[in-house]
Amino acid sequence: MDVDPRLYELIAVNDNDIHNIVMSYLVHNCFKETVESFISCTGMKQPSDRLEDMETRKRIYQFALEGNALKAIELTEQLAANLLEKNKDLHFDLLSLYFVEQVCSRKCTEALEFAQMKLTPFGKEQKYVEKLEDFMALLAYEEPEKSPMFHLLSLEYRQHVADSLNRAILAHANHPTYTAMERLIQQTTVVRHCLNQERGKDGPHPFSLKDFLKS
Amino acid sequence: MGGVGDDEPASKRMKLSSEELRRLSNGSTLKEPIVGSSRDLMARPLQSEGGEEVVGSKGVIKKVEFVRIIAKALYSLGYIKSGAHLEEESGIALQSSIVNEFMRQILEGDWDESVVTLHNIGLTDEITIKSACFLILEQKFFEFLDEEKVMDALKTLRTEISPLCINHSRVRELSLFIVSPSCCFSVRSPKQDTSRARSRIELLEELQKLLPPTVMIPERRLEHLVEQALVLQRDACMFHNSLDKEMSLYADHQCARDQIPSSALQILQAHTDEIWSLQFSHNGKYLASSSNDCTAIIWEVDANGVSLKHKLSGHQKPVSSVSWSPNDHQLLTCGVEEVVRRWDVSSGECLHVYEKAGLGMVSCGWSPDGKWVFSGVNDKSISMWELDGKELECWKGQRTLKISDLEITSDGKQIISMCRETSILLLDREAKVERFIEEDQTITSFSLSRDNRFLLVNLLNQEIHLWNIEGDPKLVSEYRGHKRTRFLIRSCFGGLEQAFIASGSEDSLVYIWHRDTGELIESLPGHSGAVNCVGWNPANPQMLASASDDRTIRIWGLNNLSAKRKDTRSNGIHHCNGSS
Numbered sequence: 001m002d003v004d005p006r007l008y009e010l011i012a013v014n015d016n017d018i019h020n021i022v023m024s025y026l027v028h029n030c031f032k033e034t035v036e037s038f039i040s041c042t043g044m045k046q047p048s049d050r051l052e053d054m055e056t057r058k059r060i061y062q063f064a065l066e067g068n069a070l071k072a073i074e075l076t077e078q079l080a081a082n083l084l085e086k087n088k089d090l091h092f093d094l095l096s097l098y099f100v101e102q103v104c105s106r107k108c109t110e111a112l113e114f115a116q117m118k119l120t121p122f123g124k125e126q127k128y129v130e131k132l133e134d135f136m137a138l139l140a141y142e143e144p145e146k147s148p149m150f151h152l153l154s155l156e157y158r159q160h161v162a163d164s165l166n167r168a169i170l171a172h173a174n175h176p177t178y179t180a181m182e183r184l185i186q187q188t189t190v191v192r193h194c195l196n197q198e199r200g201k202d203g204p205h206p207f208s209l210k211d212f213l214k215s
Numbered sequence: 216m217g218g219v220g221d222d223e224p225a226s227k228r229m230k231l232s233s234e235e236l237r238r239l240s241n242g243s244t245l246k247e248p249i250v251g252s253s254r255d256l257m258a259r260p261l262q263s264e265g266g267e268e269v270v271g272s273k274g275v276i277k278k279v280e281f282v283r284i285i286a287k288a289l290y291s292l293g294y295i296k297s298g299a300h301l302e303e304e305s306g307i308a309l310q311s312s313i314v315n316e317f318m319r320q321i322l323e324g325d326w327d328e329s330v331v332t333l334h335n336i337g338l339t340d341e342i343t344i345k346s347a348c349f350l351i352l353e354q355k356f357f358e359f360l361d362e363e364k365v366m367d368a369l370k371t372l373r374t375e376i377s378p379l380c381i382n383h384s385r386v387r388e389l390s391l392f393i394v395s396p397s398c399c400f401s402v403r404s405p406k407q408d409t410s411r412a413r414s415r416i417e418l419l420e421e422l423q424k425l426l427p428p429t430v431m432i433p434e435r436r437l438e439h440l441v442e443q444a445l446v447l448q449r450d451a452c453m454f455h456n457s458l459d460k461e462m463s464l465y466a467d468h469q470c471a472r473d474q475i476p477s478s479a480l481q482i483l484q485a486h487t488d489e490i491w492s493l494q495f496s497h498n499g500k501y502l503a504s505s506s507n508d509c510t511a512i513i514w515e516v517d518a519n520g521v522s523l524k525h526k527l528s529g530h531q532k533p534v535s536s537v538s539w540s541p542n543d544h545q546l547l548t549c550g551v552e553e554v555v556r557r558w559d560v561s562s563g564e565c566l567h568v569y570e571k572a573g574l575g576m577v578s579c580g581w582s583p584d585g586k587w588v589f590s591g592v593n594d595k596s597i598s599m600w601e602l603d604g605k606e607l608e609c610w611k612g613q614r615t616l617k618i619s620d621l622e623i624t625s626d627g628k629q630i631i632s633m634c635r636e637t638s639i640l641l642l643d644r645e646a647k648v649e650r651f652i653e654e655d656q657t658i659t660s661f662s663l664s665r666d667n668r669f670l671l672v673n674l675l676n677q678e679i680h681l682w683n684i685e686g687d688p689k690l691v692s693e694y695r696g697h698k699r700t701r702f703l704i705r706s707c708f709g710g711l712e713q714a715f716i717a718s719g720s721e722d723s724l725v726y727i728w729h730r731d732t733g734e735l736i737e738s739l740p741g742h743s744g745a746v747n748c749v750g751w752n753p754a755n756p757q758m759l760a761s762a763s764d765d766r767t768i769r770i771w772g773l774n775n776l777s778a779k780r781k782d783t784r785s786n787g788i789h790h791c792n793g794s795s
Contacts, residue, residue: 112365112366112369116394116395120395132391133390136391136394140372142373142374142378147377148383
């Protein structure tokens, strides 16, 4: 039993709200030019401080995605001085990106030295030891792409780290770390799930975005 | 049954290494020329079907193997010359030359050469070869690290160890050592905790375990076989009940019956009614008995015998059970559906009374740390108290019956109690896991072995069952012979290493069985009423006590007359006697 679509008609949705949702998405993901064009089309107020911060964040994100971790770190430190100190997990992940790059370019000695200098200090805490083991294991194979830890070399991993960095920077500046759009979809899914659990077969099905967009 | 060619002079004997002999029987060609011609070989018949000589009366010992393990034993005892001489004289090499070469290379650290030799030894199993290579290369890796040659170690890891494609988790661990060669983070839980290379001898031993024994004979094999035989003899010895019976290699071990307590040394008469229960203290210095006459008695056990120490009065009802504190300083007694009393052993004073309004206690026991006591209550629950009487917990549930035995394992982890008429509950207190022993007959009582691994269960139908309670409970043995129809009869473990089972019986006899074989060893007459309970002194395997409806306790010990007797016979079986 799904929700009767006629019930939707009873809820009025404000245009301004929609604009804000779209804007939050664009700002979060640093689509600066799109933001400017969107503002001029809709006549919205320009979020003044956000534009510059978007530019910086975009560059940082790009560097992280490419695997150029040192540059990403440098810019982050400029933008938010002690952000990485407070986010040790993130710091480790960023450093690991550089390590992975060295490994991929088969620069073993450099990778080893870098690991000894920068990564092993994290090893004093138990939770980092396993992570460290994961990365060091890459060094053990002549073809790291074929090793059990190959996923650490992937684009998905770099994206994950870049995303975390982006959110951390937003959090640091007291901006929302999730876009409204993301939250809305998450909200619907969770609510549907709870109802499903409570009502069992009689309740609504779990939320599927794909199906929803098709209908 | 010696070899046919035994009376030939030594010079004519074929000298073949064991490896070559093996290759010969496999039909493959030899790499090296044999001394003498192949005609000589055909003239010498081989003994058994497998084409190998055997020794011993049963024809199951292969001569080549026998000589090789003797040679190995000689070497490990330090008799190098004798070992070498044996190899030469018998013509049977301890190890093929290639294996000797391999061992030398390992001890000298010629890793790459040893890996090559390994492939030539003639192993068939891929995995074994790879695992052995892994061990050798791992040693090479660690020795590089010890010498601070980090890049060499890394190279070994990358180009030699990883390509083996086995044991990836170990590869992971090794890669961590590269980045921190001196010592690993101390927070780590020790898995394989060698951050330094182990000794090459240890590596060799590890390889010996990995490679099949035909290639490299395991260390101390002969000693192991002899120990096996001795242990088997001792286990088969049904009357083995004395520590100072040493085992000798010269003759099979067999004790005489006179190690088992079978003679009534003392009769204790102090109770004025049926005696229902008794128990020795853990240190064997005291005995506690409880009776229908509403008292319990603490007896002292010393070199002169057993004497009365304290009579504990106070219960208004018959006392059904007693329980010693773990340190033997205190005693619990339980009146039938009445109260539990705690007594001080040295003064005989009653220190505390545990009761519950409107209810009666039916059993009692101590926690292993002596800090709290528990008792079964006749409303089918079990109560726990701190020593001062503060109630800690109360389990309700499937507890049953008025006669509810209760035991806690000495590590405090498991509680064992009656659950239904035909089943016993084993409750793991931490994991909250329940296991059950299910019987077909009603269970009347049970007792726990000292090592917490076994439970002795008395059944309504005159059988005693022994259950192994490690993991899933399994029935191990059954003991029969005694009589039980109307009353509660208890049985116990006892003797040296609890190798015996003793039980009371309604026919006034005390029954003793050998635990492993289940055979009835003794049935001791003497009492004139049903024997309700037996106890075996934990500190003196030759002292047994029995409690009876005839109001007496009998203390059983060795029959001293047989102590003087010595019996030796020519077939080599040596009878042990009680005197040392």
